Amino acid sequence: MIKTDVLVIGSGPAGSSAAKHAALGGAKVIVIDKKSEIGAPKRCAEGVSKAGLADLGIEPNVRWVTKELDGVRLVSPNGTNVWLTSDEIELPEAGYILERKIFDKYMAMDAARAGAEIKIKTLAHGMRKEGDAYVVTCEHMGELFEIKANIIIAADGPESRVARWAGLRTATKATNMESGIQFEMVGVEMEKQDVIEFYFGSVAPGGYAWIFPKGDDIANVGLAVITNDTDKTPYEHLKDFVANCPATQNAQAVEFNIGGDPVGGMPKKIYDDNILVCGDAAGQVNPLTGGGIISGMKGGMHAGIVAASAIADGDFSKDRLKEYDKNIRDDIGHEIDKYLKVKDYALSLSDEELDSVADAFQDVEFEKVSTTELVKNLIKVSPKALLKLGKLL
Ligand SMILES: Cc1cc2nc3c(=O)[nH]c(=O)nc-3n(C[C@H](O)[C@H](O)[C@H](O)COP(=O)(O)OP(=O)(O)OC[C@H]3O[C@@H](n4cnc5c(N)ncnc54)[C@H](O)[C@@H]3O)c2cc1C
Incomplete structure (x- = not known):
């Protein structure tokens, strides 16, 4: 059986970020992904903010930026x-608009350079608790083997199953x-x-x-x-x-x-004894735009940092790992809550009301205008749209 401190399941942006930061923090890290080519096929429109990359300390690179916006x-x-x-x-x-097939691979390379071991074409099948660790059954090229890790970081994307194997209720409602x-x-x-x-x-x-x-x-x-x-x-x-x-x-x-x-926001519990959940698997997505690259990588970063320090302390209990929950909610929780409200508002509007709102904003010089003037504009074109906004705030 292979043994490691931290096993990251999924090498999308969130998982690679988690693996990189856990390795930088001194932990022995393995990251597995079922894909034979990290980043492909892409399931993404590939837009990211400059500020988001800067927050993560990632320099834009001509290899993976296709367009500056x-x-x-x-x-x-x-x-x-x-x-x-x-x-x-x-x-x-x-x-920027990225080329995800290159970006994702590049982020995995960053994790490898930080010291993480990457195993591609390796599927996590299931896991069981054994003492103060999880044992994950993996499959590579038809062969089964096991990896024992003190901390699992579940970064297995929107259809995540790993957190549920650990008993966490992270599944996203159909709505x-x-x-x-x-x-x-x-x-x-x-x-x-x-x-x-x-x-x-x-x-x-x-x-x-x-x-x-x-x-x-x-x-x-x-x-x-x-x-x-x-x-x-x-x-x-x-x-x-x-x-x-x-x-x-x-x-x-x-x-x-x-x-x-x-796009429903983060579930209540995204950590437990010996496990942290990040990225799409933890609903770390902007509910309005659906963008999850940067927020997922922030989730990965916080998960990796806390995992490494928990390994250094020799304490993998939920009481130790809840620091991750605090850090990620302090970082992106407020934004997610704000955009959930804006999304609810936008979805409550009919096509006609959306047209009125667009009309209200069309000739606005945003730099010069106050919120009061924007509201006045909105009252003129659609009192109903304004009323709905008032109810949500
Ligand atoms: C159509 C569309 C457009 C989008 N556009 C944007 C956009 O413009 N900007 C933006 O920021 N976000 C966008 N998103 C969201 C963005 O793609 C995700 O938020 C982001 O990929 C999440 O990263 P992640 O690492 O959490 O998950 P993923 O990128 O899904 O990575 C999860 C990884 O886990 C692996 N995995 C899963 N299960 C297992 C297993 N059992 N064993 C081993 N490996 C496993 C998968 O192979 C995968 O590589 C879009 C999403 C969609 C669907």
Whole structure:
């Protein structure tokens, strides 16, 4: 049997971040992933904020940045645009579109350089408690073997099973699981090449549609829906969106991506004796945007740091590991709660109300205007939308 201090299950962004920080903290770390190529296939529109990468101490790298962004275009159901670009406002932060297949591999390489041992094409089948450790049954190329670890870090993504093997109730409710579906396309004709576009309303019930530019005429074109909120399949919504959007009239798909995105926030308990849960497996996703790369990596970072210090103390109990829960909630919990409210508000609006809101914001000079003036604008165009906002705050 192989023995280690920390076993990270899943080498997505969250798992690699956890492995890197646990190794940097001096723990013996193994990270396993069932994939034969880390990062592929991608299930992501690949957008991250600059500030998020900076918080994690990660320098952007030409190997995995495909496009630097200058802002956002919001499109309401009737086609009203709100542009939030540097021409219009002092942007608090812009971002990048990544090449996840390279980024994820690069993050795993970072973990390896920090001292973690990576085992690819290695599936965790199940685990059992043995003394003050877990024994995980793994499979590599048809062969079964076991790894014994004092601390397990479950970073096995949106369909996570590892936390549940340990008795944690981390499963996402169907009503909080967005179904994301996307084409990577060539021949996309965007109005501005360095702006990400979001389309709201019945085009994507419970979510939104997006076009994220990747340079030249290439873009990720996708949408996320809550399937309970619609009679159409996510694929039917995507085909309709591509057929009707002016930017994709001459575009062709070169890749098809599909995946779940847990947008209900973090479950109550994401740690226990000998286990920490991070990334999508712990609902560390922005509930409004569905973005989980940065927040998941922050989860991984906090999990890795606490795991290493618990190993150094020789204490793997839940009382020791709850420090992780405090640290990650202090770091991203407030943001998640705030965006849950904004999402609830956005989802409560009809297509007409969304159009009114877009109208209220259309000619606003964001830098110069006060919140009171924005509210006055909203009262003029849609008192109903304002009332709903008031109820949620
Ligand atoms: C369509 C779509 C678009 C998105 N767009 C964005 C975006 O633009 N920006 C953004 O920030 N986020 C986006 N997201 C969310 C983002 O992709 C996830 O939040 C992010 O990948 C979470 O990272 P993770 O490491 O937690 O999980 P994952 O990236 O899912 O990694 C989990 C890893 O665990 C491995 N694994 C699972 N089970 C086992 C097992 N039993 N044994 C071994 N290995 C296992 C998997 O192979 C996988 O490599 C999007 C999601 C979807 C579905």
